[in-house]
Amino acid sequence: MYQLLRRILFLFPPEWVHYFSMNSLKLLCSVDIIRRMLASCFRPKGNFQYSIFNLQFSNTIGLGAGFDKNAKYLRELETLGFGFVEIGTVTPLPQPGNDKPRLFRLPKDKALINRMGFNNDGVKVIAKRLKDWKEKKSSSRLPTPDYRLIIGGNIGKNKITPNDEAWKDYEICFKELHPYVDYFVVNVSSPNTPGLRELQEKESLRKILSHLQTLNKEQTISKPLLLKISPDLTTQQLDDIIDLTLEIKLDGIVATNTTISRDELSQESGVRSRESGGLSGKPLQKKSTEIVKYISEKTNGRIPVIASGGIFTAEDAKEKFDAGASLVQVWTGFIYEGPRIVKDICKGL
DSSP: OHHHHHHHHTTSOHHHHHHHHHHHHHHHHTSHHHHHHHHHHHSOOSOOOEEETTEEESSSEEEOTTSSTTSOOHHHHHHTTOSEEEEEEEOSSOBOOSOSOOEEEEGGGTEEEEOOOSOBOOHHHHHHHHHHHHHHHTTSOOSSTTOOOEEEEEEOOOTTSOGGGHHHHHHHHHHHHTTTOSEEEEEOOOTTSTTGGGGGSHHHHHHHHHHHHHHHHHSSSOOOEEEEEOTTOOHHHHHHHHHHHHHTTOOEEEEOOOBSOOTTOOGGGGGGGGSOSEEEEGGGHHHHHHHHHHHHHHTTTOSOEEEESSOOSHHHHHHHHHHTOSEEEESHHHHHHOTTHHHHHHHHO
16 A cells, blocks of 8 residues: 555655655644554554663664654654654754755665755754653553653754864753753764764764763763764774773664765666765665674674664564664665554564
8 A cells, every 4th residue: 555655655856745744644643533543553563662771662663863853743653653763863053954955765776865954943942842742742642551652862063063162062952852852862974964974083072972971960860872873984983983982881872874875876776876965775774784783793782772774674673683783763764665664573573
């Protein structure tokens, strides 16, 4: 059924389809009986609970950052069965992102290219939205014992903020979101904000992450702090990040963000493959898995990893878990596989 619907949706611009689809789902979920019917269809059946970071996840399948940038669709994503959703990337000030078009499909490769540029409503608006969600959630929960949706906050810097002041942007986002998210992910690896990836260098990272860890320890309840990394790091850069993660006792790594490489694309992708931006989907699967495995083996499993990159099926998820991942995130796979993706992956694990 979804394959037919996807063929129709793929006739329209990707970004328009994204908002049309999610707003349509939002409308359906506003009717309680329909939302419960959808939950019955799409939420995994059985016990898939998993504990890590002192958090209880209803299942190990999450939605990566960039899909629900502004925390507008948490109820709808909960209805579809996701164990956790990473909102953002959130920046201190609202920003429109890069010029459109900025999202491109490569169906032959089951891939996407995006150059969104951290478009979001700004941290204050998003924090208010999360506050409202938290307050309303208890009265609108689904009739299941595992309804709790874990929320991650993916934070970044504004485009206009110079790199030597980036730590201030991360501090602002951390403080504003701290009461409302369950864990944080520091994003220094998007290829779509000029100069951002330079912050992955060891000393730049140390300044940001050490400061956030200090802030975290000052809170009544500290929140897990993770780092999202690029798949395009050299081995030396990856080793530096692993050493720093262990040194300042980060809670984990998200591996990986999108890639600027086009090496794994087929010739059939044509002109779209030459668009600038980050590539996600199947072409990233192998490289992402290799990095997850490298981190796991290098640290003997001491650094928990949330794996992201090319996950479409239960077999893809198993590959990441076998490589050492604790949790997995989908994004492009959700676009290509549809609303049953969480249920199908859980069923196949």
